[in-house]
Amino acid sequence: MSYPETLDGWLDLLESRGGASIRLGLERVAAVRQALNASSDALIITVGGTNGKGSTCAMLEAVLIAAGYRVGCYTSPHLLRYNERVRVDGRELDDAALVAAFFAVEQARGDAPLTYFEQGTLAAWHAFCRQPLDVIILEVGLGGRLDAVNVFDADCAIVTSVAMDHMDYLGGTREEIAFEKAGIFRPGRPAICSDPLAPQSLVAHAREIGADLKLVGEDFGFSGDRTQWVWWHRNGTRRGGLAYPALRGANQLLNAAAVLMALECVRDRLPVSMQAVREGMLLVELPGRFQVLPGRPSVVLDVAHNPQAAGVLAENLSNMGYFPETWAVLGMLADKEVEEVFRLIAGRVDHWFLAGLPGPRGLSAPALAERLRSAGMTGDVQCFDGPTEAFAAAQKSAGEGDRIVAFGSFLTVAEVLRAVRSARR
Incomplete structure (x- = not known):
């Protein structure tokens, strides 16, 4: 062979x-x-x-x-x-x-x-x-x-x-x-x-x-x-x-x-x-763990994909200071406790830009939205095919003093980080 x-x-x-x-x-x-x-x-x-x-x-x-x-x-x-x-x-x-x-x-x-x-x-x-x-x-x-x-x-x-x-x-x-x-x-x-x-x-x-x-x-x-x-x-x-x-x-x-x-x-x-x-x-450096990128609006990357990590992310976001609006880019896998992750961090987010993820375990954006609505999500919710599209839309919508938080699956954070690095070349 x-x-x-x-x-x-x-x-x-x-x-x-x-x-x-x-x-x-x-x-x-x-x-x-x-x-x-x-x-x-x-x-x-x-x-x-x-x-x-x-x-x-x-x-x-x-x-x-x-x-x-x-x-x-x-x-x-x-x-x-x-x-x-x-x-x-x-x-x-x-x-x-x-x-x-x-x-x-x-x-x-x-x-x-x-x-x-x-x-x-x-x-x-x-x-x-x-x-x-x-x-x-x-x-x-x-x-x-x-x-x-x-x-x-x-x-x-x-x-x-x-x-x-x-x-x-x-x-x-x-x-x-x-x-x-x-x-x-x-x-x-x-x-x-x-x-x-x-x-x-x-x-x-x-x-x-x-x-x-x-x-x-x-x-x-x-x-x-x-x-x-x-x-x-x-x-x-x-x-x-x-x-x-x-x-x-x-x-x-x-x-x-x-x-x-x-x-x-x-x-x-x-x-x-x-x-x-x-x-x-x-x-020490470790991408994707409450990683705050330079520039404005502020961009936070975090691979928080379970309730304990989401609770820590919510606490860390609350310690960052004041931001007029927070825009969340979220993509999750179907076998995670999506609803509990949402409940723990919902109070820190004003707008939800939901991203579909590939593969048999990945949730589509509409399926993710359905699960989050069952957990009580209301307000500004938009669905996108993937994290790159969701992040680009968040960048266009966010004001200079706002904050974008891309979190959830490693796949979500990886795609957003790849998009950020590509834009800087």
Whole structure:
């Protein structure tokens, strides 16, 4: 059989095999990993949770790079290019390296069926193993216990938050979902949870397996004023005079506190100075997480697609100051809690520009409008074929002092970001 020679060719091949499918379970991935025969001495930090995973990974990556370590970072999904998912020292892996990694996994898998995400996870691992890395950061795709990333044993694991999302796969209650996410914890190793209301199932599982559990508010935490913040550890350690992370939003201090707890836990292997912490937090970047673009009207991009994230977005919008009108560009997938997302953020929006999304899970704009009307949406509502058209219309309608908020699915934010970058060329 001939194999693709380009990255786009590989991604098309994986999609044609049922790339959108989800098959939870570690047996197939573990078998292919063993056949891949790729290993690394790097310390592994795994990050799971409903929201905040990407921000936490980005902060860890930025601080560790600032400290002089060689860092591999695997995240998902991507916004504009698949290469965003696999980075070494903050730089995206090039197409040639990814093509070589996909080919290696293909040779190792034999007849084992792998999903798009599983093959991508193993390809990232293979690519990392060909580099002399000090630390590898892995972001969980879905859940934790049965996610492909969990085939790698974490030296330190972080669960950022637990909320209702992916219930078809993870369970219908917060306690059930928390148990799945706690599956990334390992006996005798640091297990950090930065959810202020850690579910009992997560705590019980960590203690049952003998993980070294660290809970925000009990074992570590933070305080701050308008200009700086302080991190504290129950052992008496304090880190003060910290500038706020470059990632915007009040929730980012929870993520930053978990990052400092993780660094404290692994300091014997990866000591990090406070100068590196300050530098990394100031330089960290992550598109699509309450990203405020320069210019007028103000444009906010946020991949808030579940109720917890929508609540955080609503709070962050309220802290931005006064805007005469707010224009929302929204596109959502059908399996999300669309009505609850709307209820949480409706009070911050004056005009709704609804965008249809492609694929079997994407909601058309009229279908999205119908679901939002059932949740009580009234007033100015317009429907568009896609995010590009909805965003262009919002730009024409918004006044110079207004605000445009493009949010919902990664697909929505990616298309708007692509349109913004294209217009600037």
